[in-house]
Amino acid sequence: MIEDLVVGLAGSGGDGVVSAGESLLAAASSQGFYAMMTKSFGSQIRGGESSCRVRLSTRKVLNPGGVLDVAVALNWEDFRRFGAELPIGPGTVLIHEAKAGPPPADLAPSGRMPREVIGVPLAELAKASAGTDRAKTTIVLGVLSGWFGVPQEALDRGLQKKFAQKGEGLLEANRKALARGISFAAEHPLAAPRALARPEASAPKLLCDGNEMCASAAIFSGCEFFGGYPITPSTEVMQILSRELPRYGGVVLQAEDEISGVGATVGASFAGKKSMTATSGPGMSLKTEMLGLASIAELPLVLLNVQRGGPSTGMPTKPEQADLFQAAFSAHGDVLRPVLAPSSVEDTFRLTVEAFNLAEKYQTPVVILSDQEIAQRKETVDPIDVSRFEVLERLRPTSEQLTGGYQRFAETPSGVSPLSHPGMQGGNYLAAGIEHDVKGAPTASGATHAAMNTKRFRKLAPLQERSDLFERQGPPDAPIALVSWGSSAGVAREAFALARARRLPVKLLIPSLLYPVAEPVYRAFFASVRAGLVLELSHQGQLYRVLRMFVDVPPGVTSFARSGAQPFRADELLERLEQQAEALR
């Protein structure tokens, strides 16, 4: 029995491999498995190549997995396009459409081809059983069920749901195809049989992706306004809020451009509402000026940037972690803007709530740096007890302050000044992008400017102490550090667990707060460290470089970084950690 199964499927756009992956995901999650599914496409709107990868496990799934346990190729050309996204190795069971012929000899980049390669006449079996070769992905589900123990009853229930609206005939045909796939598997047993263990408990789980989690957390946090412009891969957040927010009394504005989207968000925040916008790299570039305005006018605002491959249009449908510099530093003038990064779908809920809290508490724009993988991968999540989350509101002036010469930017020990909004009598003030004195009156005084900069930085100083925004695992005195963030953190967690199982002296650090760099946290973490890796999916290794700006990173700690769309694998990471441990011996 195996406890973990990683399946990758690839075909052309019309083949329905993603739909098959969704069926697999739904079936597994309904049986109490933990599961995760990532999708990957060419950039075509319709057609082109498409693929998905589904990981099923009896334990919590930390990442989409490395080398595939099972690869399904409907044709070789499309399969090959996904390269490192669907890696195969000697242990992979490679299933392919029989009429596509045997796999090309150079299919495995490592040169190590799977030992078990099975041609299944998918179209032929589909035609014979269901009367149409369109049911070939249902044949795939059948063989997966037969060979790997994906429960047939759950797949069957999935078919019922999927085809309920499409007529009895289609449902019956697909049921026949499922049965035929299962019988084919029985007729052709695997040389090395393997089947999934059944999960112990089957408590209900949430099934959603990072964008759904973010939109839900925004609603939970009391968001009342969203302004934005469609952009892959963040658009789903606007789509969900367009449907849901008005039901809670909120407003969504699909603006004419990215600038207007964030502009309306700034306006709504000025008017007293919790406000949010969402975008990806190109949109973030356009929104930058408005973030500077929110910083100097001290207005709360949450901005979600779902990172994709860049620069410029880059690779809109692929993940990358190369927008950290932009999130932290894209501003003229002295600006400190908090940047948070969720490291899983579940984590997206917590950090979106945190982003709203920081924005409201410190009257500042806050950036959530998600990425295409987390935003669009669907996974099972244990139910979240939302009552453990505190929801903060902005500091508003008291009635005494409103009747006694209200000062919008009053000097306070914390640097946070009570914030009024239009409609509040006595709170009238001038907000501005221009430097201002405590009352909001424009100024060109160097002394006032310095005092205001000090105030705007002082209010964010408590972030230095937020060690709760860092996940630490492993022995505190371990000499090897593994640091990662965002979607790569899921791989780091798995590699860390493997390393600990091999008794390597490693500890793990996953920062949720990327910027400002919480120096005391890193100082304490790095104190025992002599070697290590900072793992991230970007050419430059941006977190590594940001850390070196602010912290004395031990010289033995190096960057392990590569460009997007080539996700890390736990096994390669483990190998590196072993090398480091060896070197320390």
Add this chain to the structure above:
Amino acid sequence: MNAFLAPNDYKSPLKPIWCPGCGDYGVLQALYRALSAVGRPPHEIAFISGIGCSSRIPGYTTAYGFNTLHGRALPIAQGVKLANPDLLVIVAGGDGDGFSIGGGHVPHVIRRNVDLTYLVMDNQVYGLTKGQLSPTSPRGLKTVTSPMGSLEQPINPLLTVLAYGAGFVAQATPADMPGMTALIEEAIRYPGFSFVNIQSPCITFGEEDQQLKAHKARMKPLASLGHDPANQLAALDLARAYGTELYTGVFYRNPSPPPTYDALVRQRQVELQKGEPRSRSRVLDGYLKA
């Protein structure tokens, strides 16, 4: 409802940075009077502007002001109005702010018909940066960035705004203070997006024929021409003369104003919130798979 508010109740203690003789002083005075006539207390007014000489105007009032970014007053004002439709939202800026850097926002606020009043102080030149070409500068104008004379045709604010479908379009000049005051008041009272192009002379960089004295001689009140403001085609025809004739008054006023965007948004919210109120803490329930 409210005690009488005098024009001075809308006047802030800040002293304008404008040059002596700037047309914007007149606009400010007319605005105080119009706001007094409308009677909304200053804390219920949000006055949003962009960047430029004229965009300093919110700070000279006692309303909630927001002196935003160059060209971005309209997006921010829409966010304010949609977040709180009960506010009176006024937007102001110059011709460069509204029709050059911010020109992309104008058609969209108009097609949405958000209930804002947009006052453009059009002086056909960039004043704050000291005398460069603006989108409404006449062809041939010599400025520091067009030393041999401009080769560009100016944009026609009246014609474009009318063509985008605005429900209220007027033009004013500080050379006629009672007329300008009345137009601003009427624009504020119009239920929907309203636009007033104010020919506000730049005393420092403006042309001789754009000054108040010339305005007084040239201006032609549309009412005196027998123009019917309900006639959109006639308004378009008259607007073509921007740059040659100085017509003042209402070019177009939609006789049956359609519902505003903000009103429709609110109506939909009310419809969707009928029945049991939704609990924000149950937002994840829909993702639970048994």
